[in-house]
Amino acid sequence: MTAQPDGDCRLSVRELRVHFPTADGVVKSVDGVSLDLRRGEIVGVVGESGSGKSVLAQSILGLHNGSRALLSGRIRLAGHELVGASERELAQLRGSAAAMIFQDSQSGLHPYHRIGDQVAEAYLAHHRVSRTAARRRAVEMLDRVGIPGPDKRYRDYPHQLSGGMRQRVMIAMALVCEPDVLIADEPTTALDVTVQAQILELIAGLRAEFGMAVLLITHDLGVVAQLCDRVIVMYAGQFVETATADELFYQPEMPYTWGLLNATPRPAGRPGADGPDGTRRLRPIEGQPPSLIRLPPGCAFEPRCGYRDLVAGQRCRTERPRLVPVVDDGSTGHEARCHIEPARRRRLWADTIQPAR
Amino acid sequence: MIRYLARRLAGGVVVLFASSIVTFLIFQVGPRAANVSPALYYVGKIPPSEAGLQAIDHRFGFDLPIWRQYLHWLGGILFGQTLDDGSGDVVHCSAPCLGYSFRQHLPVTRMIADALPIELSIAVGAAVLWLLVGVTVGSLAALTRGSIFDRAATATTLAALSLPIFVTGPVLLLVFKYKLGWLPNTDYAPLTSDPLQWFKSMVLAWIVLALLFAALYARLTRANLIETMSEDYIRTARAKGLSRRRVVLRHGLRAALTPIVTIFGLDVGQLIGSAVITETVFNLHGLGLMSIQAIQSRDLPVIMGVTIVATVVIVVANILVDVCYCFIDPRVSYR
Numbered sequence: 116m117t118a119q120p121d122g123d124c125r126l127s128v129r130e131l132r133v134h135f136p137t138a139d140g141v142v143k144s145v146d147g148v149s150l151d152l153r154r155g156e157i158v159g160v161v162g163e164s165g166s167g168k169s170v171l172a173q174s175i176l177g178l179h180n181g182s183r184a185l186l187s188g189r190i191r192l193a194g195h196e197l198v199g200a201s202e203r204e205l206a207q208l209r210g211s212a213a214a215m216i217f218q219d220s221q222s223g224l225h226p227y228h229r230i231g232d233q234v235a236e237a238y239l240a241h242h243r244v245s246r247t248a249a250r251r252r253a254v255e256m257l258d259r260v261g262i263p264g265p266d267k268r269y270r271d272y273p274h275q276l277s278g279g280m281r282q283r284v285m286i287a288m289a290l291v292c293e294p295d296v297l298i299a300d301e302p303t304t305a306l307d308v309t310v311q312a313q314i315l316e317l318i319a320g321l322r323a324e325f326g327m328a329v330l331l332i333t334h335d336l337g338v339v340a341q342l343c344d345r346v347i348v349m350y351a352g353q354f355v356e357t358a359t360a361d362e363l364f365y366q367p368e369m370p371y372t373w374g375l376l377n378a379t380p381r382p383a384g385r386p387g388a389d390g391p392d393g394t395r396r397l398r399p400i401e402g403q404p405p406s407l408i409r410l411p412p413g414c415a416f417e418p419r420c421g422y423r424d425l426v427a428g429q430r431c432r433t434e435r436p437r438l439v440p441v442v443d444d445g446s447t448g449h450e451a452r453c454h455i456e457p458a459r460r461r462r463l464w465a466d467t468i469q470p471a472r
Numbered sequence: 473m474i475r476y477l478a479r480r481l482a483g484g485v486v487v488l489f490a491s492s493i494v495t496f497l498i499f500q501v502g503p504r505a506a507n508v509s510p511a512l513y514y515v516g517k518i519p520p521s522e523a524g525l526q527a528i529d530h531r532f533g534f535d536l537p538i539w540r541q542y543l544h545w546l547g548g549i550l551f552g553q554t555l556d557d558g559s560g561d562v563v564h565c566s567a568p569c570l571g572y573s574f575r576q577h578l579p580v581t582r583m584i585a586d587a588l589p590i591e592l593s594i595a596v597g598a599a600v601l602w603l604l605v606g607v608t609v610g611s612l613a614a615l616t617r618g619s620i621f622d623r624a625a626t627a628t629t630l631a632a633l634s635l636p637i638f639v640t641g642p643v644l645l646l647v648f649k650y651k652l653g654w655l656p657n658t659d660y661a662p663l664t665s666d667p668l669q670w671f672k673s674m675v676l677a678w679i680v681l682a683l684l685f686a687a688l689y690a691r692l693t694r695a696n697l698i699e700t701m702s703e704d705y706i707r708t709a710r711a712k713g714l715s716r717r718r719v720v721l722r723h724g725l726r727a728a729l730t731p732i733v734t735i736f737g738l739d740v741g742q743l744i745g746s747a748v749i750t751e752t753v754f755n756l757h758g759l760g761l762m763s764i765q766a767i768q769s770r771d772l773p774v775i776m777g778v779t780i781v782a783t784v785v786i787v788v789a790n791i792l793v794d795v796c797y798c799f800i801d802p803r804v805s806y807r
Contacts, residue, residue: 214712221705224708225709
């Protein structure tokens with residue numbers, strides 16, 4: 116995950132921390148994360164609500180709430196260092212070098228402006244062209260994201276469109292300047308399942324077409340399985356496991372990831388199903404995520420972890436595990452943050468956890 | 473759009489009709505319910521004899537059934553009527569005829585026609601001023617939330633809201649007219665004949681009214697803009713790479729000012745006919761002053777006339793606000 120940046124690296128984040136000072140203490144929403152996003156790849160970030168994944172997504176372009184937030188670390192995008200960059204510099208990169216789409220297209224589009232104008236405005240923000248040219252470009256983009264009759268739809272207001280169509284407008288708006296990086300913050304959460312699939316397909320198709328890198332924030336492992344090349348599991352502001360999508364589903368290493376997988380619906384009737392009719396009960400992860408103000412001194416997941424006794428000397432409670440490659444040479448790019456012996460984790464998964472799923 | 477407008481206008485006519493009935497009942501039937509003959513309001517301070525009163529009742533038709541009196545009055549407003557001016561002369565009064573003031577010896581319509589330009593000058597001038605100042609101060613305060621400017625603005629608006637016009641008005645007069653001597657002559661002149669003098673006669677009244685309303689609007693704008701700037705679509709606008717200026721003006725204020733349009737229309741409408749204290753302080757003979765004087769001298773036709781005119785203004789302001797809203801908020805349909 117933290118391989119040396121190469122020519123294809125579109126976005127590089129190092130030891131990023133986003134802390135919000137509050138009356139109760141410092142909320143460590145993002146606490147030292149590093150990632151590289153390469154051309155044409157889709158990286159998923161999964162985690163529960165409050166794990167810091169949305170703050171991570173928004174802080175990359177400086178869009179997080181609260182001007183008092185403390186940012187440290189490094190973010191490289193298109194040859195610029197974004198941590199500590201001026202608002203003006205950030206504004207020039209937003210939309211052109213990296214763009215964002217958000218969860219709720221209902222509240223994310225301006226209710227008083229025509230959708231076409233909102234797309235054209237994004238183009239005009241970075242191109243010195245006439246209004247007519249921007250308008251043509253917007254129509255073209257609306258067409259590209261699959262909005263039927265784009266020149267008529269141009270004049271519509273957001274409330275006249277369905278949720279799926281609005282999300283398409285958001286995507287058109289984000290991609291109108293052909294950014295290298297697209298950050299999608301739960302783009303399909305507010306949509307129903309069939310529309311969700313269409314939107315994901317659209318993102319995957321546009322990724323291939325534009326060759327952009329996508330950072331996809333989601334809490335839906337199904338979305339990850341469908342779309343992502345690599346996955347990052349985030350917990351309490353930290354990355355706890357990163358792997359290729361295949362490895363994460365077939366060889367997960369971290370007890371929290373096991374919990375997430377167990378809490379995901381799967382088709383019924385598989386061997387090992389524990390319901391009388393062959394259905395499998397979803398097993399929620401017990402307990403609550405820790406307070407981001409007072410993190411446990413050891414492993415952040417330790418209070419909820421069912422396997423902490425496997426590590427001698429209460430090490431899980433006293434010493435924070437580091438994010439390390441699961442194989443010694445690091446060749447797989449698979450990393451996990453766990454004190455349990457790697458060999459033992461693999462046995463646990465293969466012998467106990469996977470068969471029970 | 474035209475159908476929508478027609479429906480709103482029709483609704484307005486119904487409201488006006490209903491309020492004309494209420495006005496008539498209050499001022500013409502009300503006294504009778506208290507066993508006071510309306511004729512008493514049409515004579516001098518010394519009450520005439522019983523027979524005299526009856527003669528007056530008969531002469532002005534107060535002895536007719538109430539519905540006929542109402543139709544006569546309404547007919548005068550709609551189609552005009554011939555008036556008895558009390559001295560035996562018969563005057564024709566064309567529509568809208570609001571009756572005759574025996575105290576002033578003038579047709580009420582002419583009195584209102586003289587006062588209305590003054591009234592509109594006061595209200596419109598003050599409204600433009602308070603809108604500009606209020607929205608500007610409120611926006612700047614919202615955008616620099618927590619700064620010294622914001623705090624100063626909050627404190628100033630609180631002071632401005634708390635100061636009554638009968639304090640600020642005389643203070644302004646004292647300073648600008650009597651101490652500094654910048655406005656030695658504040659007599660009213662119509663805009664059409666002497667714009668400069670018109671301005672001089674109005675400017676202090678505008679400031680006094682605008683001070684009060686600008687404070688209110690600054691607070692409204694500040695609260696609305698702060699709320700709007702935390703909306704998701706503002707984040708979207710920033711994510712597009714728009715300049716802060718454009719985010720604030722085109723996306724923030726556009727949404728934050730929408731509710732203010734409603735309040736603005738109603739405030740201006742309501743101000744017309746009710747700026748009594750301002751008019752008194754600056755000796756501007758607008759509708760407010762006229763109605764107060766009419767009430768003090770129990771000049772019934774004038775009171776009723778001003779009431780009707782004020783109702784018309786408010787109904788029109790409401791319709792204007794609704795029509796504006798159709799253009800401002802595309803989610804409002806013309807149905």
